[in-house]
Structures are given as structure tokens and as C-alpha cells.
Amino acid sequence: MVNKLQFGKLPNDGDASQTIVRKAIDNAISALGGPIHKTIIWHMNNRGVFANPKKIDINFFYDNLRELLGPGADMIMEDTWEHLQKQHGVHFDRDFERKHTPAEKIRKVMEIGEA
Amino acid sequence: MEQQGYLEIRKQRKYLIMGLLVAIAAIDATVFFTAGSEIEYYxxxxxxxxxIGAAAVLSLVVVSRQGIHGLFGKAYAMLAAGLILWVAAESIWAYHELVLAQETPFPSLADAFWLAAYGPIGYHMFSTSKFFGRGIKKHVILVVTAAAIIFSYFYLQAIIDVSTLEGAEAMTAVGISVAYPVFDAIILVPAILMITNAGRGQLTSIPWIFVAMLLLVIADSLLGLSAVVDFAGQTFHITMIFNAAYLCFMAGLLWYNKQFIFNAKNAAKLM
Structure with a gap:
């Protein structure tokens, strides 16, 4: 599956892919509105999700987001994935895209970046 | 730290629910016990x-604090616009009844404001559905949509069958009575879907605005039926449901204002 991933403008580098994913998450949450962005980030920081600024555990982030926002967490993950696709040209093959959730796809991108 | 934060959110939610129930009980008890008396209309x-005025003021507080940007900024600005239109509608109705002494002024200018509010309120419902409605199965959407269409069909039949209005204004009155359930049915779909999808998320487990809209649709349906039989019989129970709906809007806005819009004071409590 790995060879079917197209990175587009995303650098094949662990730190850079972490930064880009973090920025995509930030953009997705910002799209809800500035004050809500601040609230969500505050809750995530309070739970230690962004404790390491250079490394995001996407599963931990998603679990905490779901706990806080319920179904709204999925919208944020979808928007994050969409941002990665549009801004950085990240694409998997159609079969992988269809079978996996945005959280799984983002995790895959990060795993490949770290490899 | 996280556990304490969660417990604090739960405590605040419990207080809000209790406050809401007390407010509904107090206001609706006053309506109930004065029904049939001289001061009923007042x-x-x-x-x-x-x-509804209190809910509209709260919505303006929300808009002033969060601005009109982003999904929620726009959605809450539209909610505020809708609530203000409803304040105008309720005020016009009250003016006709209490100042001009016109009993149940239907149809009137108030209806224009009520109906106009469906646009911004609909925008709020459908745009926030993108957030609250993730994960709803397609077959559930189909079933709820079909149920709303069937409800509208039978409701419209009932309105036409029981209509006792006569004269030049009868067509307008029936037309307005028909417009309400059509708009209500459109709003009903996201309201029911979001309520069935609720219960998850520390901040999102109660979709207050959708609960309020469901109550409003119930009150509207009863009012529509009542209007076409020329308001024969008691209508205080409809006022009670409207009050409960408006108070639910208030609860939702209070919750949103406190939990969603960043507030350093509340954040300190959650730590």
C-alpha cells in the first residue's frame, strides 16, 4: 500500500510531516471559529495531547477529540485529511481511500514520513 | 486533571438541566394556573x-463574543437573526392581543416575521448538522425524511379537513397554516437526526438547539390546527410548549457561551 501513496508537496521527512499534519489539524479546527479553536486546543493541551510539540499521537488526539466533541471529531478529522490532500497533494489509491477513515489515513501519512 | 475537568463539565451540565427544568416548571405553572382567568392573555x-427575548439577547452575547467567522460563527449569527425575528413576531402578536384587544390575530404581520425566521434558523440547523451529524447512517436519514414527509402530508390533510375559516382571509390563513408545517418538516429532519445521534462528547452530548426546534415544531403543529378551527378551545398548552422551546434555546446558548467560547475563568475551574 505504501508505494501507492502519493506525497505530492509533502516532504518525506518525519519532523516535517508532523508539522504539516499539526498545521492541517489547526486549520480544520480554526474553520469552526476562532474562540472554539482556542477552547478545543485548551482542552487538548489540558489532556496532554500536544505535550510534545514535535510529535503528535494521532490516535490519542482522535480519542480525546471524540471524548470532547462526540461526532464532531470526525468532521475535524475529515477536514484535516481534506486539507492534507488539497494543500499538500497527499493521495492514496482509491481502494485504500475508501476502506480507511481519515484518522487512519493521517496516521499512515505520519508513519510513512517517519520511516 | 482531565478527570476533574470532566467532572466539572458534568456538574455544570447537571446544574443547567436543573435550572432549565425549574424555569420551565415556574413559567409554565404560571401559564397553567392562570388559564381561563382574566389575565390569561397577559x-x-x-x-x-x-x-424568546431572553434567548435573543443571549444569542447576541454569543455573537458579540465569538464573531461571525467560521462554521459556528456564521451559524450562531443566523440563529441570532432568527430569534430576533421571532421576538418581533411574538411582540406584534402580543401588541395585537393586549393593546389593540384583538383576540388571536391570525393571520397578521406576526406571521411574516415567524415565517421569515425559518431561513436563518434553517441555515443554523443544516450548517451545524455537518458537525453534530457525523456518522449518521444513510438509512436512518431516509427513514426520518420519509417520516417527516408523511407527517406533513397527514398534517396538511388534517388542516384542510378541519378548516372552519370563511371569507376573504380564509385562503391566506390556510396558506399560512400550510407554510408552517412545510417549513417545520424541513427543520424537523435535522432536529430528529441530531437528537438520535446525540449522547456523545463531553461538550456536545445534549444538542440543545435541536431539542428546542423539536419542541417548537410540536407547538407549531398544534397552533396550526388550532388556527384553522378559529382558535376554538384552549391554547394555553401550546404557549407552555413554546415557552419550553424558547427556554431550551436559552439553555443551549448558555451552554455554548460557557463551554464552547473560550473563557479563562471557566478554564481555570476545569483544571
């Missing part, structure tokens, strides 16, 4: 104007 009209 209590009914003023209670509705007060509850």
Missing part, C-alpha cells in the same frame, strides 16, 4: 415575549 403573551 401571562401567555408576556411569558412568550420574555422567554
Amino acid at each position: 401571562i401567555s403573551d408576556l411569558s412568550r415575549v420574555s422567554t
